[in-house]
Amino acid sequence: MPTTIIIIVLFFIFIGIRVVQQYQKGVVFRFGKIISIRNPGLTWIFPFIDVMRSIDLRTVTLPVPAQKIITKDNVSVDVSAVSYYKIVDPVKSIVAIQSVREAIDQIAQTSLRNVVGKFQLDEILSERDVINAEITKILDSFTEQWGVVVSAVEIKDIELPDDMQRAIAKQAEAEREKRAKIIAAEGEYLSAQKLADTADIMMAHPLALQLRNLQTLAEIGAEKNSTIIFPAQLMSTVSDIQNFIKKETLGQ
Numbered sequence: 191m192p193t194t195i196i197i198i199v200l201f202f203i204f205i206g207i208r209v210v211q212q213y214q215k216g217v218v219f220r221f222g223k224i225i226s227i228r229n230p231g232l233t234w235i236f237p238f239i240d241v242m243r244s245i246d247l248r249t250v251t252l253p254v255p256a257q258k259i260i261t262k263d264n265v266s267v268d269v270s271a272v273s274y275y276k277i278v279d280p281v282k283s284i285v286a287i288q289s290v291r292e293a294i295d296q297i298a299q300t301s302l303r304n305v306v307g308k309f310q311l312d313e314i315l316s317e318r319d320v321i322n323a324e325i326t327k328i329l330d331s332f333t334e335q336w337g338v339v340v341s342a343v344e345i346k347d348i349e350l351p352d353d354m355q356r357a358i359a360k361q362a363e364a365e366r367e368k369r370a371k372i373i374a375a376e377g378e379y380l381s382a383q384k385l386a387d388t389a390d391i392m393m394a395h396p397l398a399l400q401l402r403n404l405q406t407l408a409e410i411g412a413e414k415n416s417t418i419i420f421p422a423q424l425m426s427t428v429s430d431i432q433n434f435i436k437k438e439t440l441g442q
Contacts, residue, residue, distance in 0.1 A: 206237045214244045215280040224281060245280035249341065252291065254298045256349065263310040268349040273298050273329065279337025287336045294333060298343065301328045311350075318345050 209232055210216040216228030219241045228242065235242050256270040275294055277283045283290050305324050306314060314321065322343050329340040 202237050203234070206234045206240075208233050208235060208242050210244060213248045214246055216242045216244050217280050217284055218242045224285070227280060243284060245277055245283060247277055247280070249274055249276040250291070252295060252298065253346075254295070254302055254343075256347070257299055257303050257306075259303050259306045261306070261311050261314060262308060265311045266351060267306075267311070267314070268347075269302060269306050269314075269345060270347045271298070271302055271325070271343055271345045273326075273340060273343045275329075275333065275338050275340045277337055278339050282335070282337030290333075290336060290338055293336070294329065294338070294340070297329055297332050298325070301325050302343075314348065321345060 208216065208228070210228050210230045212230045214230060216233060217224060218226045218228060218235055220236070220239060225240075233242075252273045252275065254271040254273060256268040259267055259269055261267060273294065275290075277290065287293050302325060305321055305328070309317070309321065322345060325343040326340055329343060333340055
């Protein structure tokens, strides 16, 4: 008889053993009432009387399926996102809501449609951070009462209609051509300005033009061309140089 009792006691002890993982908290119910929260490690509950539910405290990645949304400027787009949340209060996550994951999934879809629909297409493409922050704020306001914190919501993909993609591509190409023409025009302007400055200097110093002609002839001679054309101005080069030397000599 004592042996039978010992076996029964050991059996009850054995079936009451539970293991709580490091990333979990154990919520123990007794006759439907929460009596304690068990920390990670080996724990024990009364068999057939207590029920323990393990709550995962790790960050959960929840994909938000693509939503068909009409933007503020009446463009139809498909927007998908991903949300990140974690449970910070195991008791609230069980008592206050039936399924945290399903609730966040539905609210995320609704919030995504409502927030993105307030923006124009260009704003959606360029201001994702603003949209992400607004959706996160809305979700966090709902989930706070469930013991859940939404850490981030990120827009993952934006699918545009084919005709809109072609229009955007044409717009981008036109913008690139515009920038190229502006840069070319600026280059022509700077070149013309430098040429005008050079012409003014040569008008003030005629000998500079003659020296430039001589330099050009030297460059042509270095290339060993068989034909050399002398500009008419070069005929007076020697006398100009002689006059310049005389002036410099008298000036000394």
